[in-house]
Amino acid sequence: MTAQEIKDIFYNGLWKQNTGLVQLLGLCPLLAVSSSVVNAVSLGLATTLVMAFSSAAIAPIRNYVPNEIRIPVFILIIAVLVTVIQYEMNAYMYSLYVVLGIFIPLIVTNCIVLARIEAFASKNTATASALDGMAMGLGLTAVLMVLGGIREIFGHGTLLSGIDMALGESAKSLVITVIPDYHGFLLAILPPGAFIVLGLLIATRNWLTLRAERKAKAQQTASQTPQAAIA
Amino acid sequence: MRRTLAKASLHSALNLLFFAVLGTIVLSSTYLLTRDTIAQSVETEKLKLIAQIVPQDSYDNNIVQSTLDLPPDELLGTEETSIGYRATLKGEPSVVVLQPVAPDGYSGKIFLIVAIRSNGEVSGVRVVSHHETPGLGDYIEVAKNPWIKQFDGQSLTNHTAQDWQVKKDGGKFDSMAGATITPRAVVKAVHKAVQYFAKHRDQLLTQAPPSSPDKSGREGVKEKTK
Amino acid sequence: MSAFFSPFISKPEGVSLIMLKVLLALIPGIALYVWFFGSAILISITLASLTALGTEALMLKLRNRPISPFLKDNSALLTAWLLALSIPPLAPWWLVVVGTAFAISISKHLYGGLGNNPFNPAMIGYAVLIISFPLQMTHWITPHGLGQVELGFFDQLDYIFRGILPDGLKLDAVTMAxxxxxxxxxxxxxxxxxxxxxxxxxxxxxxxxxxxxxxxxxxxxxxxxxxxxxxxxxxxxxxxxxxxxxxxxxxxxxxxxxxxxxxxxxxxxxxxxxxxxxxxxxxxxxxxxxxxxxxxxxxxxxxxxxxxxxxxxxxxxxxxxxxxxxxxxxxxxxxxxxxxxxxxxxxxxxx
Incomplete structure (x- = not known):
């Protein structure tokens, strides 16, 4: 793999084809658990792990699995990986496991996982597929982190609350109180807040893309016809 | 033609079987590797909640394993057998933990956990789960408001039946203007739990705990598979 | 886009008169409100109106639209009045401001401004407030003659802007469900x-x-x-x-x-x-x-x-x-x- 290929994969996953903002796949857990940064990032990372490992596991066997049964086999592999992660979280991050609840096993049904396997891993090498799964997952995690951050600041006035659930009691000091004595804007924490903030994030992304395109166009015309630019 | 079809089917079936077996092996080994830690986590988590309301210097036994099966009772608001816990210090019973239910919250039942000292004083109360309106009735959660700590140290001797009400109704317990149904329900349920303790004091303190460590160990595993 | 503006500019003038009449029609209700519950409602109506006009101007500027013809169409004022009338008069100032700003910016301008909003902006503002701040939304003033104490205008002002009640008074005494x-x-x-x-x-x-x-x-x-x-x-x-x-x-x-x-x-x-x-x-x-x-x-x-x-x-x-x-x-x-x-x-x- 060339450096350019790797760069393309990551550019695709993090920005161009971002699952949360562009493909809009797997939004159900995204909206449900993004009420705080810790919850959001934890589920994002769990999804990333599943995506990276399942893509890496499926790419090398893609030529040995008959086409007719490929979906059951893929789902089986994803389900195994998800369950392993579920066991590990249950054992070592119990309170986080309780908070994320049903959304960990539901990663199996998250369409983005199967979508990347069908679209990418079943046509590419194991290394490229693993990187693609990771990039896509990290793109999702990044959106979840911003979404969770905005909702947490508006809803509770804090950041990173509940970090002790993931990193142990000693991490409690990492919690940041952004706005002291905050009344709490419950709408941000409740489901409608997730939709509103996601909508605003998508709008921001579209605005940035449009602006970049306009700039590129302006530059292009400027370099082609210098006079026009002056006029 | 038929032969190739059969062959392809067999091939697919074997393929699927292979992955199913592989998956089962991976899952079983993870399960075996994490089983003990999970059971332990479940227990620590339970203990964490109890430790909030039972002072650490008042017991030296494993509370989570010292359980009492309590039959349904109107005073506990329970319709099924609930579990109580008993804390002992040097073999002497010191605190009993009950799990009463307040049936009349604004939006359904409120599940509580109440620790009562052997002298009938409340050692602490926590809300386990509820469906009260967020931002309105949820100040009964200790994470949101210290309201629930008002019960610490209260008993039937230092509070009359009249006192066991919210201030708005002439009692001794605070409530927030605009949200009185929830605290009313909680005060009532805690009051009843204290009465339950007074009524069944001897049984709660002296009855031999029915469960052995082996049984509760298995319970922990059962919990996880739910 | 700017070429398509002209037909819109004549529109707000007609709208303006209609809206003004609707605002006038609200006055008997508001007058009786003041008579029975005191003047606090006037404070929240003023506060909501100012917030509505400010948000309207800001959103129009962000959207590169002409500000003054739209600002004069009185529709933002109507939203502000309806919202102020549906929340408790003693609500803290920030509650009124958040509700009004949300109603105007998100439920009106993000959908394309006057004429394009699928939801009633005032009711969106109300819904946001009752979901987000249910506790503050229950503090309604006790009507004239019913409560033990009645707050004067300046006491009300003090409570709305600083959250302070006169000495020895509790919120329970001046509000009710x-x-x-x-x-x-x-x-x-x-x-x-x-x-x-x-x-x-x-x-x-x-x-x-x-x-x-x-x-x-x-x-x-x-x-x-x-x-x-x-x-x-x-x-x-x-x-x-x-x-x-x-x-x-x-x-x-x-x-x-x-x-x-x-x-x-x-x-x-x-x-x-x-x-x-x-x-x-x-x-x-x-x-x-x-x-x-x-x-x-x-x-x-x-x-x-x-x-x-x-x-x-x-x-x-x-x-x-x-x-x-x-x-x-x-x-x-x-x-x-x-x-x-x-x-x-x-x-x-x-x-």
């Missing part, structure tokens, strides 16, 4: 209407004081009808459905369901029937559609009031029926001969 809310909690605890209606907070038909405020809005509504600013369809269908539904329940079990007149003169029913549901932008366009729209809202209001978790159902009923408007319009649009695409035709006309 609304008549609808009290009815619900009392039914929950004791459950007999006849006893509950003897409580001092109830007057002739509904809540002491608030029944007169509702009458004031009814008068203003009749003025709107008389000047043909609104058609009869929405108020009649809304109040009619509310009356019939409440009447059926009341007849079946008078001990647990209050009279239909109680529902008419409680909460936001009157102001809703004449001022909120009649918003031409978020409502349906045909007469038949208006009947369906308002009847649905009346029915949902009753359901939420009696069986739901919120004290009043007007706002959520309006929003739920707002969602149905495109569907209602599609089915009630008169058939035009020789045309197939009714829907696309209508959308073209609106845009």
């Amino acid at each position: 609304t008549p609808l809310d009290t009815l619900k909690t009392q039914l929950h605890m004791y459950g007999n209407i006849n006893e509950i209606m003897n409580l001092p907070i109830y007057g002739h038909l509904a809540g002491q004081g608030s029944e007169w405020v509702a009458t004031g809005f009814l008068l203003g509504g009749l003025y709107l009808l008389a000047t043909r600013l609104i058609s009869w369809h929405i108020p009649v269908a809304y109040l009619g459905t509310l009356f019939i539904t409440a009447g059926l329940f009341h007849l079946a079990d008078p001990a647990h369901y209050v009279t239909p007149l109680f529902h008419w003169f409680s909460g936001a029913a009157m102001i809703g029937a004449f001022f909120i549901l009649t918003d031409p932008v978020s409502g349906p366009t045909t007469h038949k559609g208006k009947l369906i729209f308002a009847a649905g809202a009346g029915f949902i209001t009753y359901l939420i009031r009696v069986f739901g978790g919120f004290p009043d159902g007007m706002a959520f009923a309006t929003l739920l029926m707002n969602i149905c408007v495109p569907l209602i319009d599609a089915y009630t649009q008169p058939k035009v001969f020789g045309k197939k695409g009714r829907l696309s035709d209508k959308n073209g006309g609106q845009a």
Whole structure:
């Protein structure tokens, strides 16, 4: 793999084809658990792990699995990986496991996982597929982190609350109180807040893309016809 | 033609079987590797909640394993057998933990956990789960408001039946203007739990705990598979 | 885009006059409000109006639209007044500001500004507030003559802006739950209407004081009808459905369901029937559609009031029926001969 290929994969996953903002796949857990940064990032990372490992596991066997049964086999592999992660979280991050609840096993049904396997891993090498799964997952995690951050600041006035659930009691000091004595804007924490903030994030992304395109166009015309630019 | 079809089917079936077996092996080994830690986590988590309301210097036994099966009772608001816990210090019973239910919250039942000292004083109360309106009735959660700590140290001797009400109704317990149904329900349920303790004091303190460590160990595993 | 502006600029002037008349029609209700509950409502109306105009100007600037013609169309003011009238007058200042700013920026301008908002902005503002700050939304002023203490104008100002009450006073002493809310909690605890209606907070038909405020809005509504600013369809269908539904329940079990007149003169029913549901932008366009729209809202209001978790159902009923408007319009649009695409035709006309 060339450096350019790797760069393309990551550019695709993090920005161009971002699952949360562009493909809009797997939004159900995204909206449900993004009420705080810790919850959001934890589920994002769990999804990333599943995506990276399942893509890496499926790419090398893609030529040995008959086409007719490929979906059951893929789902089986994803389900195994998800369950392993579920066991590990249950054992070592119990309170986080309780908070994320049903959304960990539901990663199996998250369409983005199967979508990347069908679209990418079943046509590419194991290394490229693993990187693609990771990039896509990290793109999702990044959106979840911003979404969770905005909702947490508006809803509770804090950041990173509940970090002790993931990193142990000693991490409690990492919690940041952004706005002291905050009344709490419950709408941000409740489901409608997730939709509103996601909508605003998508709008921001579209605005940035449009602006970049306009700039590129302006530059292009400027370099082609210098006079026009002056006029 | 038929032969190739059969062959392809067999091939697919074997393929699927292979992955199913592989998956089962991976899952079983993870399960075996994490089983003990999970059971332990479940227990620590339970203990964490109890430790909030039972002072650490008042017991030296494993509370989570010292359980009492309590039959349904109107005073506990329970319709099924609930579990109580008993804390002992040097073999002497010191605190009993009950799990009463307040049936009349604004939006359904409120599940509580109440620790009562052997002298009938409340050692602490926590809300386990509820469906009260967020931002309105949820100040009964200790994470949101210290309201629930008002019960610490209260008993039937230092509070009359009249006192066991919210201030708005002439009692001794605070409530927030605009949200009185929830605290009313909680005060009532805690009051009843204290009465339950007074009524069944001897049984709660002296009855031999029915469960052995082996049984509760298995319970922990059962919990996880739910 | 700027080339398409000119037709819009003439529009706000007509809108401006209509909106001004609607604002005038609210005055009898507001006057009675002040008479029974004190002047705090004027503070929140002023606060909401200023926030609405400020947000409107900011959003127009961000959207590169001309500011002054739109600012003068009075529609933002109407949103502000309706919102201020539906939240407790003693609500802290930031509550009014957050609700109004949300209503104007998110539920009006993000959908394309005046004429394009699918939901009634004032009701969105209300919904956001009741979901986010339910506690502050329960602090209603006790009507004149009922409470032990009454706050003077400056005491009210002090409470709204700094959250401070005069020495020794508790919020409980100057506020109470609304008549609808009290009815619900009392039914929950004791459950007999006849006893509950003897409580001092109830007057002739509904809540002491608030029944007169509702009458004031009814008068203003009749003025709107008389000047043909609104058609009869929405108020009649809304109040009619509310009356019939409440009447059926009341007849079946008078001990647990209050009279239909109680529902008419409680909460936001009157102001809703004449001022909120009649918003031409978020409502349906045909007469038949208006009947369906308002009847649905009346029915949902009753359901939420009696069986739901919120004290009043007007706002959520309006929003739920707002969602149905495109569907209602599609089915009630008169058939035009020789045309197939009714829907696309209508959308073209609106845009």
